Amino acid sequence: MTLEAEKQRPAIHPAARRPTSLFRAAAAIVWKDLRAEWRSKETVSAMLVFALLAIMVFSFALEFDRTGREASSAGVLWATLVFAGTLGLGRSLGREKDQGCLDGLLLTPVDRSALYFGKLAGNFIFMGVVALILLPVMSVLFDVSFFRPLIVPALILGILGYAGVGTLIASMSIYTRGREVLLPILLLPIALSILIPAVRATRGLLEGIPFDELLVWFNMLAATNVIYIALAYMLFDFVVEE
Amino acid sequence: MAATTTAQAPADAQRAASRPVGLTILTVFTALMLLVATYMAFIYAPTERTMGAVQRIFYFHVGAAWAGALAFLVTAIAGVVYLITGKRSWDIVGHSSVEVGLALVTITLTSGPIWAQFAWGKPWTWDPKLTSAAVMWLSYAAYLMLRQGLDDPARRARFGAVYGIVAFASVIMTYFGVRFIEATIHPVVVGSSAGTGEGDFGLATRMVHAMVFSFITFTFVYATLLWHRIRLERLSDRVARLKAHFFSQSG
Numbered sequence: 001m002t003l004e005a006e007k008q009r010p011a012i013h014p015a016a017r018r019p020t021s022l023f024r025a026a027a028a029i030v031w032k033d034l035r036a037e038w039r040s041k042e043t044v045s046a047m048l049v050f051a052l053l054a055i056m057v058f059s060f061a062l063e064f065d066r067t068g069r070e071a072s073s074a075g076v077l078w079a080t081l082v083f084a085g086t087l088g089l090g091r092s093l094g095r096e097k098d099q100g101c102l103d104g105l106l107l108t109p110v111d112r113s114a115l116y117f118g119k120l121a122g123n124f125i126f127m128g129v130v131a132l133i134l135l136p137v138m139s140v141l142f143d144v145s146f147f148r149p150l151i152v153p154a155l156i157l158g159i160l161g162y163a164g165v166g167t168l169i170a171s172m173s174i175y176t177r178g179r180e181v182l183l184p185i186l187l188l189p190i191a192l193s194i195l196i197p198a199v200r201a202t203r204g205l206l207e208g209i210p211f212d213e214l215l216v217w218f219n220m221l222a223a224t225n226v227i228y229i230a231l232a233y234m235l236f237d238f239v240v241e242e
Numbered sequence: 243m244a245a246t247t248t249a250q251a252p253a254d255a256q257r258a259a260s261r262p263v264g265l266t267i268l269t270v271f272t273a274l275m276l277l278v279a280t281y282m283a284f285i286y287a288p289t290e291r292t293m294g295a296v297q298r299i300f301y302f303h304v305g306a307a308w309a310g311a312l313a314f315l316v317t318a319i320a321g322v323v324y325l326i327t328g329k330r331s332w333d334i335v336g337h338s339s340v341e342v343g344l345a346l347v348t349i350t351l352t353s354g355p356i357w358a359q360f361a362w363g364k365p366w367t368w369d370p371k372l373t374s375a376a377v378m379w380l381s382y383a384a385y386l387m388l389r390q391g392l393d394d395p396a397r398r399a400r401f402g403a404v405y406g407i408v409a410f411a412s413v414i415m416t417y418f419g420v421r422f423i424e425a426t427i428h429p430v431v432v433g434s435s436a437g438t439g440e441g442d443f444g445l446a447t448r449m450v451h452a453m454v455f456s457f458i459t460f461t462f463v464y465a466t467l468l469w470h471r472i473r474l475e476r477l478s479d480r481v482a483r484l485k486a487h488f489f490s491q492s493g
Contacts, residue, residue, distance in 0.1 A: 097406070165408065168408070172388065172404065175394075178391060179391075182387060185384045186387075186388055187451075188386045189384060190412040192377055192419075193412050193419050196419040196420060210472065220419060224415055227415065228411070231411060232408075235325075238403070238404055239401065240324050241400065
């Protein structure tokens with residue numbers, strides 16, 4: 001840009017000089033991800049088709065009878081969500097890396113954690129959409145009603161924790177050789193401590209166990225979320241550092 | 243500058259390549275301790291009344307489990323220090339500790355099912371201690387694979403530190419997570435809680451001696467192997483430096 005043009009440019013509004021707030025920066029990243037997804041519909045559709053296939057595989061591999069179906073539907077739901085989630089996480093971070101978008105994002109004058117929280121929210125939304133579609137499908141296929149009010153907090157906490165730690169791990173795995181292979185290997189042992197209480201809480205709800213008895217699982221889900229997201233928040237800077 | 247480097251190189255290389263006296267002493271001492279620990283486990287300690295000879299697995303099983311957990315704690319701490327200081331030596335400590343810890347946990351994971359086959363009638367249950375040990379093994383195997391998949395040394399060190407910290411947190415949480423499912427059937431030999439386990443056993447005085455000695459021995463085994471492994475990594479760093487130096491001169 002020449003000096004001439006520099007002079008002619010209107011004065012920058014004072015508000016624009018202020019550093020962007022964490023929330024606004026994260027929201028911008030989520031918005032970018034959602035718009036890209038809305039146009040391509042690549043990630044969610046791939047996750048969804050994969051999830052449906054996984055449900056098919058589970059129901060034929062486990063040869064459910066009626067009681068078996070009821071007992072294991074919570075497990076099938078979470079296993080499916082976790083595998084589909086891994087797919088989505090790998091894509092969401094991998095795409096940033098491949099297109100060089102990650103470097104661009106890192107150059108922007110915002111806090112690095114905005115990037116983490118933005119990607120986390122995007123992944124949470126993608127997995128949430130898949131879960132919302134899976135619930136009615138599984139209710140029909142497994143003849144078990146997933147529509148219970150408390151299933152919502154169980155899903156939110158489970159998906160949030162998984163996306164929370166998954167975003168951190170996926171942002172490491174994209175730098176490795178053979179990253180698609182490495183992501184589940186790195187993520188699944190870590191995610192087990194979210195999966196255990198999530199499956200337990202969901203199964204308890206489906207079996208109609210009173211909430212008081214399930215509270216311990218919800219507490220544990222909440223505690224795991226807090227620990228993982230706090231850890232990821234502190235460690236993410238070191239992962240994307242150049 | 244180049245002249246001093248070449249002049250110092252032989253003396254330096256001599257010092258770096260020869261094994262430190264402390265390490266030799268420690269290695270011999272640890273080997274002796276292992277011999278004594280074996281004697282205590284097989285001969286000194288009395289045979290357990292109901293389980294018989296198979297209970298003797300316990301001494302090495304518990305010792306290795308303790309040292310393995312210690313190794314991973316060291317990795318997590320080394321990870322934190324590395325991220326703060328950025329010193330390569332802490333990366334070496336963290337990485338080496340994982341390799342040694344993985345070997346120790348493998349001892350625990352193979353000796354446990356042998357004992358369980360006799361005490362519980364089946365080699366494996368999804369007990370909290372067993373599950374978290376298995377998760378521990380898998381997490382740190384993943385740690386090594388993560389390092390292997392990265393070419394840039396600085397990134398390898400940073401990611402190793404980050405993953406070492408997260409993996410340690412996850413192992414602890416998995417343990418608590420599974421613990422809520424049901425009371426453990428794994429014997430609680432150390433600690434004050436009432437034994438709810440199958441195959442619980444009280445310890446005779448001589449058994450306590452053997453157990454405590456095994457704890458100490460495996461701590462020494464861990465320390466010795468760690469030192470050897472750190473030294474190996476230092477040497478390999480040195481080889482890489484010398485290679486780079488050589489090629490930069492001849493090129």
